[in-house]
Amino acid sequence: MNKTWNNKAWFLVLPVMLLVMFSAVIPLMTVVNYSVQDTFGNNVFFWAGTEWFEQMLNSRRFWDAMGRNLAFSFIVLAIQIPLGVFIALNMPRKGWGVPVCLVLMALPLLIPWNVVGTIWQVFGRIDIGLLGHTLAALGIDYNYVRDPVDAWITVVLMDVWHWTSLVVLLCYAGLVSIPDAYYQAARIDGASRWAIFRYIQLPKMKRVLTIAILLRFMDSFMIYTEPFVVTGGGPGNSTTFLSIDLVKMAVGQFDLGPAAAMSIIYFLIILLMSWVFYTVMTNYDSER
Amino acid sequence: MTLTWMAWTWPTAVFFATIFLLLAAMCVWEYVSPGGNPRFGILRFETTRGDRLFVSLLGSAFIHLAWLGLVGPNLWWALALSVVYAIGVFRYV
Numbered sequence: 001m002n003k004t005w006n007n008k009a010w011f012l013v014l015p016v017m018l019l020v021m022f023s024a025v026i027p028l029m030t031v032v033n034y035s036v037q038d039t040f041g042n043n044v045f046f047w048a049g050t051e052w053f054e055q056m057l058n059s060r061r062f063w064d065a066m067g068r069n070l071a072f073s074f075i076v077l078a079i080q081i082p083l084g085v086f087i088a089l090n091m092p093r094k095g096w097g098v099p100v101c102l103v104l105m106a107l108p109l110l111i112p113w114n115v116v117g118t119i120w121q122v123f124g125r126i127d128i129g130l131l132g133h134t135l136a137a138l139g140i141d142y143n144y145v146r147d148p149v150d151a152w153i154t155v156v157l158m159d160v161w162h163w164t165s166l167v168v169l170l171c172y173a174g175l176v177s178i179p180d181a182y183y184q185a186a187r188i189d190g191a192s193r194w195a196i197f198r199y200i201q202l203p204k205m206k207r208v209l210t211i212a213i214l215l216r217f218m219d220s221f222m223i224y225t226e227p228f229v230v231t232g233g234g235p236g237n238s239t240t241f242l243s244i245d246l247v248k249m250a251v252g253q254f255d256l257g258p259a260a261a262m263s264i265i266y267f268l269i270i271l272l273m274s275w276v277f278y279t280v281m282t283n284y285d286s287e288r
Numbered sequence: 289m290t291l292t293w294m295a296w297t298w299p300t301a302v303f304f305a306t307i308f309l310l311l312a313a314m315c316v317w318e319y320v321s322p323g324g325n326p327r328f329g330i331l332r333f334e335t336t337r338g339d340r341l342f343v344s345l346l347g348s349a350f351i352h353l354a355w356l357g358l359v360g361p362n363l364w365w366a367l368a369l370s371v372v373y374a375i376g377v378f379r380y381v
Contacts, residue, residue, distance in 0.1 A: 026294070029304060033295040045295045050361050057357035268349050275346065283333045 028267075035260035052261035062262060064237065065245040072241060073220040076159045080216055081209070083160070084167025089201070091172055102172075105165040117229025120158040124230070144231060148238035155227045155239055159220065167212045174208035175201060214277040222270065242266055307345075314341060329381040340381055344374035 035052055037045040056062050091101045108116070124144050126132035135142040144154040182200050191199070224243035227233070233240035233248070240248070246266065250259035317337065318324065324336030335343070348370035355366035 029300075030294045032303070033297060033300045036297060036300060037295055039295070043292050043295070045297075047297065050356055050363065053353065053356050054361060057353065265353065268346070268353070271346060272350075275342065279333060 031260045031263050034256050035264055036257075038257045041254075048257055052257045053265070055258060056261045056265060061237075061245065062265075065240055065242045068239070069221055069223075069241045072156070072159075072223070073217050075156055076163070076220050077213060077216055079156070079160050080164045080167050081213060084164050084212065085171050085205070085209070087164070087168045088171035088175055089197070091168070093176060102169070105168050105172075108162050108165050109169075111162070113225035114229055116158060116162050117226040120154060120161075120226070121230045124154045146235055148235055151231045151235060151239050154230060158226055158230065159223070162226070163216060163219070167216065170208040170212045171205055174205040178204045210280055214273075214280065218270070218273050218277065221273065310341065310345075314338060331381055335381055337378070340378050343381060344370075344377045347373055347377065 036048055036050070038048045039045045087105075092098050111119075123129045124132045124142075126136045126143055132142060132144075141147075142150050144150045178200065182204075183196065186196050186200060222243060223241055224247070227239045227241060228244055228247075231239045233244045237245075242262075243266075246259060246262055249255050249262065314337065324338060326334050326336045328334055351370045351373060352363055352366045355363060355369070359365075
């Protein structure tokens, strides 16, 4: 088939390019400019060269936040992906249960991040929160304000509650697209439940699972609002992830140079992840 | 409208001008030889020359950061390494 090349269509993209220019490119250029200078306000800047980048790359604080962020992403993925697959496998495929389950699953996804944070902040409080108060009544020493492990458990549970539904819905979409003929053939062959999962369902879910893993990784790597509302990054720095640390540095301490350098490093990591995401997605599309 | 809030410096202006010139050169290349020259390289997936430029620039950024963190602030060798890396990407990826 011969393609018709009409480059006039590029003019239709012009508005969005202008929008991206003003909302992303110009601010990014400004951040790059800030990252090589120092300022004490009043638009007066002093050249600092690569000093802030060096400081950031050799900063214990930065690598600690990075380690916490990676650990958080790994933990939530290790819980959400198997749990999401398990729930999707056990959801009804027909009847009245389907819309009920789908609506229930979609509900957490519709709640804004700061509201989720507030819900869990109250839920975990030992004086008035259902979770905190119940655990205290059972004699379990739980206090997310004081204990780093409890703070981590709360933040991880909150993320699992908020985002496992996304994995479930994606996997469910993959599962319902499998034709019945596959299951009939498996039954004729006397395949076990595990064999059906391993050789029929899992391969068919591969694409959506990849999307789920990448989406959840990127989102958890950028997490800010929920842990900020619940723990504020504490106790100490135990739940201070990269984005929280960045805001502390830029807005709290007004260290614009180091914060800009940190933003750029953080941005480059996100850009790398986005490229991996894009490449995997487009390659699946071309394989299909 | 003043741009003082953007805190421009000559080195960052040169940096962005270089990126802009690279993009302009890619547009000219595309005009001269349309289609993006897609091919399967050592990464085993299809890349166009735009993909290769992106991989080169992103990789160069990480090379510079690694040099800064592991070796020191003299980045000329990192730049040279990035150029070699970019040539490798355009040749083999």
